[in-house]
Amino acid sequence: MGDSIASVIARERTGEVDFALIGHQESWRAAADVLAVLRGPERMPLPDDEVKDILPWIPPRAVCHVEAASIAGKKAHGLYIESFIPPDRLEAAYVHENLARVRGAAAYAIKAGAKIVSLGGFSSILIEGNFDQLPERHDTVFTTGNTLTVAFIVQGIEKMCALEGRDLESSTLLVVGATGDVGSGCARCLAPMVRRVLLNARNVERLHRLGAELQADGVHVEIATDLRQFSAEADLVICAASLAAPSLLLGRIAPDAIVCDAGYPKNLSPRVELPGAKVFFGGLGQITGGLRFAPDFRGVLNRHPFPDVVHGCLLEGMALALERLFEPFSQGRGFITPERVEEIVRIAARHGIYRAPLYNGDGPVICSSGYFDSAACA
């Protein structure tokens, strides 16, 4: 087994590394599945207690090679680098430990010669305000991938409104986690399209700044650190940050609100917490030209009900690699504008990368009309 993998890797390594994707697993089940693939089919999967004992000790490193194919006929070759952040440590209490892991993964990507690195999920959140903490690099650029994530969230909101027969212009939009890179990007893109925007976050100063910026463009804005302080119920909700308790939304939003769960980890269950709401997972895209993993991690690293669906943040790196545009497209916090979103959407679309079909924790979203959004959307 080891010999065959070694020879596959040796073959793969002869090529250039166009992109690297830095990621982590959101559940112990997913982490166990990654280790099971690495152990191979002829060995018993590790018992759960062994997975929890072993995983935190593994230093960040590549687990597989990735080939992304464009509908334009191009291919880009990359690595998926697992940071091995334990799924139960995706919290502020472990920020220093997790930053060290992301730095380790970044160093691995640089050493592998990756031209562009996308920071997936929690890695992106950790680094968006700490780019100076990445290791020194020469020919490697980093992107948080947040611009494409924002694009897919906005497109998802538009699609759900269309499917549900909702009028965006008369809607009240609530953004939870509004001062983060993704939250503020979504607010900037959607504010001109809705009647009122409610911005919620923990940092009052940043809330004031974003509120003032949108107000200057003529948007009706309210800001609050506590959801109970808003004067109106929202009928569109973007959770750009995970809620400590999803029940916090209950009674604060319209019972039939459209809710986009775009936080990490995604923790809004439509049946349990928000029975009347239309909940979907936002920020996900599909690469219609196809995605190949070696070894085969299909359905393990991308655990979605549709094929070749990946988080927008990771797809941004692939899209830029396919475009041969090795630039740090998304960096820092609060710089995502509607123009930049349009630009990355155009680049992604040239290579067949579109918003993924809508789904949530219960499976594909079925709208009130019975419509089932099953195809990636150009």
Add this chain to the structure above:
Amino acid sequence: MNTAGGNIERVVGLERSPMESASASLNAPIWEDVLAQAITGELLAAMNYASLSEICDDPAEVADALEHAEIERGHAARFAAEGRKIGVDVSNNVGAKHWKRLREAFLRCVAERDFIGCLIVQEIMLESFAVASYARVGRVAPGSLGKTFSTIAAEEEEHVDHAMAILRAERALDAQRFDEKVYRLHLDVMTTLAQMLAKECKDGHCEVCHNSCVKPALFDVSLSAAELRGASLRQYLKALDMLGVPGEVTLTWVTQLPV
């Protein structure tokens, strides 16, 4: 039981405070078994370096190997002295089943006059285990016992550097051949080490612990078998990274080890 502690010297004049003595003595049976494993490992390393000197062509390398053997014997003596300070005469057993297999793996390299193979087994595999586990023990063991473990961990880490330079140069000549050799030795040596480091000794007594297996009792001294295994395998992966063996390959090797 094969006791190979002939060169262990009595260390005198190292006093510990009454508090430290009481703390260490309280868990003396646990520290006795931890020390027994450490002394056995050091004596085995000394034997390995002595054997290595027999296949070195360069007189400087012979001297170097013999010097390392002496250093490892010195480590064993320091561990034995720590045992005496807590009132135990720590035994050792280089013929215990796991340690014996590790020695045999090394001797196969010697028989093939495979100098590089010997370095991989001793400096990359066995020393990773020693450096990482001594460092963890050093953090929790009281007083001079903890200091000795920490100091020896640091000393072991230092002398890996010289071997690392030789091994990196060797890999630069033919990376694929080198990696295949490491993998072959990994299957042999690391499988045995993984069995030693498993959370439970599933195939019977290890023949080093004084009475029953020490692993379940490690919690009493703020250690665990899982922690020692995790730290050792992490150190091993990092050592292989420093050699230049691709991380995605070594990750697969390590995840395929028995638990």
